[in-house]
Amino acid sequence: xxxxxxxxxxxxxxxxxxxxxxxxxxxxxxxxxxxxxxxxxxxxxxxxxxxxxxxxxxxxxxxxxxxxxxxxxxxxxxxxxxxxxxxxxxxxxxxxxxxxxxxxxxxxxxxxxxxxxxxxxxxxxxxxxxxxxxxxxxxxxxxxxxxxxxxxxxxxxxxxxxxxxxxxxxxxxxxxxxxxxxxxxxxxxxxxxxxxxxxxxxxxxxxxxxxxxxxxxxxxxxxxxxxxxxxxxxxxxxxxxxxxxxxxxxxxxxxxxxxxxxxxxxxxxxxxxxxxxxxxxxxxxxxxxxxxxxxxxxxxxxxxxxxxxxxxxxxxxxxxxxxxxxxxxxxxxxxxxxxxxxxxxxxxxxxxxxxxxxxxxxxxxxxxxxxxxx
Amino acid sequence: xxxxxxxxxxxxxxxxxxxxxxxxxxxxxxxxxxxxxxxxxxxxxxxxxxxxxxxxxxxxxxxxxxxxxxxxxxxxxxxxxxxxxxxxxxxxxxxxxxxxxxxxxxxxxxxxxxxxxxxxxx
Numbered sequence: 324x325x326x327x328x329x330x331x332x333x334x335x336x337x338x339x340x341x342x343x344x345x346x347x348x349x350x351x352x353x354x355x356x357x358x359x360x361x362x363x364x365x366x367x368x369x370x371x372x373x374x375x376x377x378x379x380x381x382x383x384x385x386x387x388x389x390x391x392x393x394x395x396x397x398x399x400x401x402x403x404x405x406x407x408x409x410x411x412x413x414x415x416x417x418x419x420x421x422x423x424x425x426x427x428x429x430x431x432x433x434x435x436x437x438x439x440x441x442x443x444x445x446x447x448x449x450x451x452x453x454x455x456x457x458x459x460x461x462x463x464x465x466x467x468x469x470x471x472x473x474x475x476x477x478x479x480x481x482x483x484x485x486x487x488x489x490x491x492x493x494x495x496x497x498x499x500x501x502x503x504x505x506x507x508x509x510x511x512x513x514x515x516x517x518x519x520x521x522x523x524x525x526x527x528x529x530x531x532x533x534x535x536x537x538x539x540x541x542x543x544x545x546x547x548x549x550x551x552x553x554x555x556x557x558x559x560x561x562x563x564x565x566x567x568x569x570x571x572x573x574x575x576x577x578x579x580x581x582x583x584x585x586x587x588x589x590x591x592x593x594x595x596x597x598x599x600x601x602x603x604x605x606x607x608x609x610x611x612x613x614x615x616x617x618x619x620x621x622x623x624x625x626x627x628x629x630x631x632x633x634x635x636x637x638x639x640x641x642x643x644x645x646x647x648x649x650x651x652x653x654x655x656x657x658x659x660x661x662x663x664x665x666x667x668x669x670x671x672x673x674x675x676x677x678x679x680x681x682x683x684x685x686x687x688x689x690x691x692x693x694x695x696x697x
Numbered sequence: 698x699x700x701x702x703x704x705x706x707x708x709x710x711x712x713x714x715x716x717x718x719x720x721x722x723x724x725x726x727x728x729x730x731x732x733x734x735x736x737x738x739x740x741x742x743x744x745x746x747x748x749x750x751x752x753x754x755x756x757x758x759x760x761x762x763x764x765x766x767x768x769x770x771x772x773x774x775x776x777x778x779x780x781x782x783x784x785x786x787x788x789x790x791x792x793x794x795x796x797x798x799x800x801x802x803x804x805x806x807x808x809x810x811x812x813x814x815x816x817x818x819x
Contacts, residue, residue: 402715412706431795448753449796471753490753490797518797522757580756584788585773613756615786635783647783648716666762 350553351543354622354629355558358610362630364639367619368544369696371642372657373552373678374667375414377687382486383407383416385687387662392652394438398690401436406443408458414690419458422444428462431453440475446475446485453483466504468637469493476526482507484534484547489513497536497547506608510552519577528595537592540566540579544604552652556595558606558620560631587611594653596697600625603697605650606676617650621697643674643690658694662689753797758808760784771810 328337334489367399374495377400381559386402393399398409405421420443430447437444442457453466453475466483476484485498496511516642521539528535534547535555540561564586566579574582590607599605603619613636622629647670648660662670665685671679679689708774761780770776770788779785791810793801 376780449794464757516798516800518753520753520755521754561698577754580788596744609788613780613785614774615788638781638783646781648786 324440325589329557330413346487351555351557352624353557353559354620354624355627356558356622356629356631357432357561358560358608358631358633359687360631361636362418362621362632364632364642366621366630367632367696368642368645368658370694371644372560372692372694374644374689374691375408375409375411376667376682376689377409377414379417379664379683379686380633383409383419383687384574388651388688390436391659391661391690392438393652393654393659394441399436399438399443400688401548402539404433406433406436406445417424418458418460419679420545422454423461423518424478428465430453434472435474435476437475437478442480444483446476448473464502466500466502468500468504472498474523476529478532482532482549483627484526486536487527488523488538489517490520492516496538496588497552499549508549510547511615512602516577517575517577519575519579521576524593527592530597535595536597537593539576540583540589541568541571542566542589542592549630554618556602556604557593558589560589560608562589562608563611565589574598576639583609585609590615593617593650595640596653596656596658597624608648640674642693643670644676645693652689656697658692658695660691662691663688702708748800750798750800751795752799752801753792753794754799754801755792756788757790757792758786759787759809760786761806761810769810773809 325403328350348639349665350374378686379491385400385407388400388402389657390401391398392448395412396411398411402408404423405419407419408417409415409418419516425431430445431449433445435446441458442665445454445456448471451468451471453468454462454502455464457463468485469601470487471491472485472491473488478484481501487496487498489496494513495509496513497509498506499508523539525538526534527535527537532548536545536547544552546555558595564583566583566588586609588609590609592604594605600623602622605622606618608616609619610616617634619632619634620629635646650658650660651658664682665684667679667689668682668684705713761784763769763783763785765779767779767783768776769785774787777785789804789808790806791802793803
């Protein structure tokens with residue numbers, strides 16, 4: 324009986340903590356990251372797996388890599404107007420989808436693309452369509468989305484997720500549609516069409532048919548599935564400015580961007596993957612004196628210990644191209660990045676990497692592969 | 698006879714100045730009409746919020762290639778010194794796309810940074 328007050332005090336603490344967790348973000352696992360401790364590169368990279376020089380001639384000149392996907396042995400590279408396909412093995416040109424225009428089966432804007440079962444799905448925000456092509460560029464199907472969307476992720480031929488960035492009249496950020504544009508699920512309601520987007524990768528990872536998604540200025544990763552939209556992980560970084568969840572939900576993105584554009588702050592989660600108890604994430608941060616930087620985080624979800632690495636802060640001679648190239652995609656644990664031919668030639672010469680010193684600075688970009696250590 | 702010529706010259710002078718006055722007034726009136734039409738048009742736009750608000754604004758980043766030690770003056774941030782070879786990335790490029798419902802002014806990357814004050818190794 325003498326222990327009763329102590330027991331009831333502990334019980335009330337447990338009840339209070341459970342209630343506050345439920346009120347805020349139930350089941351969200353916080354990951355504390357100290358941005359002042361730069362980890363050794365070996366925490367993140369286990370090997371340099373070579374590079375591929377994309378074949379260059381007039382037919383397949385790549386303007387600027389806006390998105391890259393690697394499926395099997397094919398590298399799909401999108402610039403402003405086309406998707407060009409190259410071989411993963413030797414960089415040889417395989418074909419392209421170049422249907423930029425206003426005619427039937429053409430798109431005015433190449434807003435995003437995805438690949439499923441060797442078919443390419445091109446999302447056009449202005450046309451309000453998803454056009455499905457085969458690898459030869461024949462139109463297989465046109466899906467009228469009705470509204471403009473900024474990103475897509477194809478789960479299978481019957482399920483496509485679309486993201487609107489608070490910027491259409493559907494009033495939901497995530498919409499799952501079928502082949503006839505029939506809406507199967509919708510999540511994350513918003514109140515006003517902002518007609519404003521910050522270029523970003525919203526669909527930042529996947530586990531079977533569940534997607535990991537994140538939105539600009541939000542440090543939380545959500546899981547997105549037909550059955551639900553649930554917050555999973557929160558990155559707590561000791562940056563000078565923190566955008567709170569309240570501010571995020573109450574302030575239009577354009578206003579947030581005006582406030583934090585050039586201030587040290589968290590920006591976005593570009594990629595996330597979990598392997599047993601280790602979580603790997605690629606994030607974008609605006610850092611004082613460095614501007615926008617790719618920042619890697621590796622966290623042990625059992626011990627709570629995390630490592631942080633600012634890409635390009637310095638060049639580590641063990642893996643120089645890891646710091647010198649831009650991350651553009653993933654293939655499992657292989658990180659894919661790219662350099663312009665100009666940079667590849669310059670750095671190849673300096674760090675004596677393969678035959679990079681011999682390429683022409685006017686060639687197509689060079690794709691670089693590193694295996695991650697997690 | 699001399700009086701007649703003086704009178705005639707006076708009449709010609711009067712007629713010429715009258716015609717000039719009418720012509721100039723007409724010109725002024727047409728300029729005024731044009732100005733007032735413009736003012737009306739501007740006023741109409743202002744009063745009805747008639748700015749072209751049919752755009753979707755897309756913000757994206759700009760990248761500047763740098764060598765170690767290079768300094769770049771970036772508007773809104775100040776001078777950044779590159780610690781290593783690579784790129785400095787900043788926010789600020791704006792692309793205006795049709796079929797939106799906001800106004801938009803495009804911004805090019807070259808508008809965002811101005812002077813490379815100090816060249817490092819190139």
